[in-house]
Amino acid sequence: MSFSSLFSSYWVRSAFFSMLQRFALIFFGFINFFILIRSLSISQMGTWALFLTIITVFENTKSALLKNAHIKFVTANIEGEQKAVIASSSLLINISINIIFIALILLTGKKIGVFFNSANDLYIILIWFIPGLISMVFFSHLEAVQLSHFDFKGVFAGNFLRQLCFFIFLVIHFLLKKPINMFLLGLYQSITIFLGAITLFIFSKKYLLMKFNPTVLWIKKILNYGGYIFGSGVVSNIYSNADQFMTAAIIPGSIAFYNAAKRINGFIDIPTYAAADIIFPKLSLASSEEGIKKVKYLYEKMVAVLLSLIIPVAILFILFPKLIIYIIAGDKYLASAPILQIYMLISVIGILQHQAATTLYSLGKTKLCFAISTLSLLINLIITFICLKLIGFYGAAVGSLITSLITFVTWYFIVKKEIGFNLSNIPVYSKEYYLLAYSKIKTLLQQKSVKNKA
Numbered sequence: 001m002s003f004s005s006l007f008s009s010y011w012v013r014s015a016f017f018s019m020l021q022r023f024a025l026i027f028f029g030f031i032n033f034f035i036l037i038r039s040l041s042i043s044q045m046g047t048w049a050l051f052l053t054i055i056t057v058f059e060n061t062k063s064a065l066l067k068n069a070h071i072k073f074v075t076a077n078i079e080g081e082q083k084a085v086i087a088s089s090s091l092l093i094n095i096s097i098n099i100i101f102i103a104l105i106l107l108t109g110k111k112i113g114v115f116f117n118s119a120n121d122l123y124i125i126l127i128w129f130i131p132g133l134i135s136m137v138f139f140s141h142l143e144a145v146q147l148s149h150f151d152f153k154g155v156f157a158g159n160f161l162r163q164l165c166f167f168i169f170l171v172i173h174f175l176l177k178k179p180i181n182m183f184l185l186g187l188y189q190s191i192t193i194f195l196g197a198i199t200l201f202i203f204s205k206k207y208l209l210m211k212f213n214p215t216v217l218w219i220k221k222i223l224n225y226g227g228y229i230f231g232s233g234v235v236s237n238i239y240s241n242a243d244q245f246m247t248a249a250i251i252p253g254s255i256a257f258y259n260a261a262k263r264i265n266g267f268i269d270i271p272t273y274a275a276a277d278i279i280f281p282k283l284s285l286a287s288s289e290e291g292i293k294k295v296k297y298l299y300e301k302m303v304a305v306l307l308s309l310i311i312p313v314a315i316l317f318i319l320f321p322k323l324i325i326y327i328i329a330g331d332k333y334l335a336s337a338p339i340l341q342i343y344m345l346i347s348v349i350g351i352l353q354h355q356a357a358t359t360l361y362s363l364g365k366t367k368l369c370f371a372i373s374t375l376s377l378l379i380n381l382i383i384t385f386i387c388l389k390l391i392g393f394y395g396a397a398v399g400s401l402i403t404s405l406i407t408f409v410t411w412y413f414i415v416k417k418e419i420g421f422n423l424s425n426i427p428v429y430s431k432e433y434y435l436l437a438y439s440k441i442k443t444l445l446q447q448k449s450v451k452n453k454a
Helices: 003-007 009-041 040-074 078-117 120-128 129-147 152-175 184-209 216-250 257-291 292-319 323-331 331-362 366-390 395-419 425-453
Strands: none
Touching: 009 040, 009 078, 009 152, 009 257, 009 395, 040 078, 040 120, 040 129, 040 184, 040 216, 040 257, 078 120, 078 129, 078 216, 078 395, 129 184, 129 323, 152 184, 216 257, 216 323, 216 366, 216 395, 257 331, 257 395, 292 323, 292 331, 292 395, 292 425, 323 331, 331 395, 366 395
């Protein structure tokens, strides 16, 4: 099979661009983190971590509402005119959400900064990120347009340029030894999102009908489908960052250490989120055309692949956490080592949960996902608060691990009931992937040996 014919496969092409995008995101994020952690004080680093957490929660939550609904409805409608109505309705909702968020920043930004022990710095960076929020309307909309046409190239290009430009700004400061502050960080983020949106527009032009004709009917449909996903997105994003929010509010200065561990742990999450982007359009199609058996097969295969990739890396990070923290963040952040070990365990446990939510969304089980996510958040807040009070600094990490184990069991029984998930198939599929990888490596080494002898 030629490279061109192999690359024409949806799975190969989409996996290539999605993994490349996630890798670029983590790579630049790592380098940026490496520079900033040596340029900012622990207090400033804590403010930066809070800003990233708040913005990530907002972006991911809005994406949960609009991107999944956009993809599902556009892929199910062949008529171009209908696709334009869906896209327009989605864009109008997108604009409205961003306006509300900007208003919240202007009205409550200072109070949020005080609550999280960040004084005026958090408010400054949020204010200078407002132009970025305006650009984000078009960035996220065009991203959904690309994905709804099974095209990952433009999504990669837009995100890559966004990350690259921010990286360049930081490197210039680092090389010239110029100080960097919250105002500049907010401004640079705004500029890079604007440039990323322009790039996405260039790649998306062929899919745009240049019509803005939203309808009340489709706005209701998107909100009805995406409303519970939106609620689940809010809940799950707060859930995944609850440890950082709670430690920031209860133990001043602690969020910088938690964020250091979370950023390093981000390496292990590359395949998980890339897989969700790849598989959701196919699950949506399979659920409407091929039935539950196909959905079950895709789900089990994806979980097995992810576990095969992630477990070896997780073991390495769990065995040598202090060395990894020292190399990446420096000796000031060695206290993050136990947090990193716990986060690695949570990432492995969370694979089944994350892919289960994606699968149930594709089946239209949005209310069920919302209910599970809400219950998980309430449990997490209670357990994390108790652990923080009893254990102190590491309490939030311990609380997150306990909650992850509880939610793992919950999601296992839910997905077993809904699609007939069979846990015993996972090690079987994983073994197949390891044997395949071993066979490929063995063949390559043999070929290399033959060439060297020749």
